[in-house]
Amino acid sequence: MFIKKLHINIITFFCVSILNVSCSDITTKDEIDMKVEQLVKMMTLEEKVGQMTQVDHRYLEKKSDIKKYFLGSLLSGGGSVPDTNNVRSWVRMYNEYQSFALETRLKIPIIYGIDAVHGHNNVLNATIFPHNIGLGCSNDEDLVRRISAATAREVQATGLDWTFAPCVAVAQDERWGRTYESFSEDPDIVTRLGNASIQGYQGSSLDQPNTILACAKHYVGDGNTIYGTGMHGKIDRGDVLLDEKELRSKYIKPFKEAIDNNVGSIMVSYNSWQSKKLHGHKYLIDEVLKKELKFNGFVVSDWAAIDEIDKNYKKSIIQAVNAGIDMVMVPGQFIESANSYIDFIELLKESIQDGSIKMDRIDDAVSRILNIKYSMGLFEKPLKKFNKVNDLGSDKNRAIARESVKKSVVLLKNNNILPIRKNTRNILVAGEHADNIGYQCGGWSIWWQGGSGKITKGTSILDGIKSHTGKNINLSYSKSGDVDKNTDLIIVAIGEKPYAEMNGDRESLELSEDDIELVNKLSKSGKPIVMILISGRPMILEPILDKCDAILAAWLPGSEGAGISDVLFGDYSPTAKLSFTWPKNMKQIPINFGDTNYDPLYRFGHGLTFKD
Numbered sequence: 001m002f003i004k005k006l007h008i009n010i011i012t013f014f015c016v017s018i019l020n021v022s023c024s025d026i027t028t029k030d031e032i033d034m035k036v037e038q039l040v041k042m043m044t045l046e047e048k049v050g051q052m053t054q055v056d057h058r059y060l061e062k063k064s065d066i067k068k069y070f071l072g073s074l075l076s077g078g079g080s081v082p083d084t085n086n087v088r089s090w091v092r093m094y095n096e097y098q099s100f101a102l103e104t105r106l107k108i109p110i111i112y113g114i115d116a117v118h119g120h121n122n123v124l125n126a127t128i129f130p131h132n133i134g135l136g137c138s139n140d141e142d143l144v145r146r147i148s149a150a151t152a153r154e155v156q157a158t159g160l161d162w163t164f165a166p167c168v169a170v171a172q173d174e175r176w177g178r179t180y181e182s183f184s185e186d187p188d189i190v191t192r193l194g195n196a197s198i199q200g201y202q203g204s205s206l207d208q209p210n211t212i213l214a215c216a217k218h219y220v221g222d223g224n225t226i227y228g229t230g231m232h233g234k235i236d237r238g239d240v241l242l243d244e245k246e247l248r249s250k251y252i253k254p255f256k257e258a259i260d261n262n263v264g265s266i267m268v269s270y271n272s273w274q275s276k277k278l279h280g281h282k283y284l285i286d287e288v289l290k291k292e293l294k295f296n297g298f299v300v301s302d303w304a305a306i307d308e309i310d311k312n313y314k315k316s317i318i319q320a321v322n323a324g325i326d327m328v329m330v331p332g333q334f335i336e337s338a339n340s341y342i343d344f345i346e347l348l349k350e351s352i353q354d355g356s357i358k359m360d361r362i363d364d365a366v367s368r369i370l371n372i373k374y375s376m377g378l379f380e381k382p383l384k385k386f387n388k389v390n391d392l393g394s395d396k397n398r399a400i401a402r403e404s405v406k407k408s409v410v411l412l413k414n415n416n417i418l419p420i421r422k423n424t425r426n427i428l429v430a431g432e433h434a435d436n437i438g439y440q441c442g443g444w445s446i447w448w449q450g451g452s453g454k455i456t457k458g459t460s461i462l463d464g465i466k467s468h469t470g471k472n473i474n475l476s477y478s479k480s481g482d483v484d485k486n487t488d489l490i491i492v493a494i495g496e497k498p499y500a501e502m503n504g505d506r507e508s509l510e511l512s513e514d515d516i517e518l519v520n521k522l523s524k525s526g527k528p529i530v531m532i533l534i535s536g537r538p539m540i541l542e543p544i545l546d547k548c549d550a551i552l553a554a555w556l557p558g559s560e561g562a563g564i565s566d567v568l569f570g571d572y573s574p575t576a577k578l579s580f581t582w583p584k585n586m587k588q589i590p591i592n593f594g595d596t597n598y599d600p601l602y603r604f605g606h607g608l609t610f611k612d
Ligand code: GLC
Pocket: 076, 077, 078, 115, 164, 217, 302, 303, 501
């Protein structure tokens, strides 16, 4: 018996060595296909099931579970960081986890995913770019490509290799808490910028040193759920009632183009279509996405999303995997009701053994995952070095971020007081949002829900104004808006506080009472007012519209808030145009261009320049 075991181990060792030969020797897709086929043939049921399992590193019961359960992937959800949130700790953490994977019989490397959705936003002092709503207003494909390429370098600097981005939702109802993750209400803008983002993340081939795997999400229809059908909020994870024709033309379209652009992974959406959960939707995942649109990457579930298919977890697993989901995000015990990865693994094995899931389906899922891992060069170079740590938060990347802020700020109104005149002597800056990097970053920034204050390295709006006002301008800051009689100009920043996902679902998009009160107080001074709105979506401006001489929609600009002052002082004449319709009042919502009786406050495509 011992001789036999030794014999098997020797064969395995030579087979694995051949399979793990350097990627430089794997030059064609056929060669990758062949290696994947050979590897799958060698895999046990436990090894296959493990490849399909993704866990948030925070919820590993033991780090050695990576080896014990042959886990194929780890993730860091929002706020999931190493003990010390600095770039070297990330690399060390990645390598420690990868080493457990490399101790397994077949040495299949893990792939590590994270929501680097507007820069490498979990990581302290990374560059944080504007959220997608602002980039949608820039409508600049080259800029978006450069932002994603810069983000890929920062993700690689920390050792990670996969981002759950771009979000290609086509948001229609701004009451949705994830509106800011959408580029636009227009599927054409979403498609073009989604593709530019994928090109930036993935480069021309996945095995290049500075590229990472992209993930188009959330498939499909997340931006068009009906208000009141939400799973946890009012609209998030709700039901899409469109007919198939419109679902295809507006919502499947960005995914079709992403597939044509070689996106390597796609994440399924929490929402339902005609009351059927997407995570169990065989027609839309297997028939449409994989067979009709020929997606040959792998499909990943959302965070514990399969739990919402059926009360019986095993039934959920069977429905999700048979629908075509290849990797399941079984994050851990974040919410009491969530199932653990150990439950998942046992029940998935059971479902295969009792015939509820066919081995062909499992082999297809595992092959897709391994194909991407080979294409990324993970077998060749599973462990990361510290040679890219200086890319994190680099001046070069911050310059791109500041450029993107300038190009995403929409000038909604201007009674000829912008750009600020050279002879302006006394400027008052007011409002909490003027000096709060956390507020200007929004959700998905260091923490899942974002934060307040100096949450990371960057420049606030006030910092930017200070850098533009030399000794000949008296600059003062009053959060509460106390106006000195000598003031020539008031700049006030108001808006939303950070939120993410269902926590941002709102019944009303009215400005807060405090913000309205602040603008009213300022307006009593009789001084000209420039209002900067920091928000994840259009808001109802009616109460203060006539009190402001100029209004800028700055969205969620990220860490380089100083870019806004480049517009205020005329270093950059605004070019951005609204990628979302701006409603007059709540009765109009949802309102999108193309609607009948379309009579918004500002039309889709509106945006002034300094020449208007
Ligand atoms: C979240 C989001 C998804 C994200 C995932 C991992 O719930 O829906 O966009 O990529 O979980 O954090």
